Amino acid sequence: MKKSVVIIEDEPFIIEALTFLLENEGLDVRSISDGANAIDFIIKSKPNLVILDIMLPNVSGMKILEDIRSMDEISNLPVLMLTAKGQKKDRRAAEEAGVSKFMTKPFDNQELIENVKAMIKS
Numbered sequence: 001m002k003k004s005v006v007i008i009e010d011e012p013f014i015i016e017a018l019t020f021l022l023e024n025e026g027l028d029v030r031s032i033s034d035g036a037n038a039i040d041f042i043i044k045s046k047p048n049l050v051i052l053d054i055m056l057p058n059v060s061g062m063k064i065l066e067d068i069r070s071m072d073e074i075s076n077l078p079v080l081m082l083t084a085k086g087q088k089k090d091r092r093a094a095e096e097a098g099v100s101k102f103m104t105k106p107f108d109n110q111e112l113i114e115n116v117k118a119m120i121k122s
Helices: 012-024 035-045 061-070 088-097 109-121
Strands: 004-008 028-032 049-052 079-083 101-104
Touching: 004 012, 004 035, 012 028, 012 109, 028 035, 035 061, 049 061, 049 109, 061 079, 061 088, 079 109, 088 101, 101 109
Parallel strands: 004 028, 004 049, 049 079, 079 101
Antiparallel strands: none
16 A cells, blocks of 8 residues: 655645655655644545645644644554744654654755655654
């Protein structure tokens, strides 16, 4: 069965770039651009990994991450936070909330792919 990734991101160009990169690696990619329905989308999609932005409409990525970690059904799901908010306080808050990996935009394509592959294997 194909490994899958859910992207939670509100920038269409970022979604398009990530989808292209990850599908070329043989992954099944689904995306949602609004934080409000993200948890339901994750539960229904049953991904192997979530790529999550911090700044989203309606519900922040930090709240989504906290919700993921608090729900038994998905609490162990790897989450890669990919955000333009790369300050130390943002990184620290994400780590305290249980993020698996933190990367900033703009991102290096190869580094992103390597991180995704490593996170999906474990």
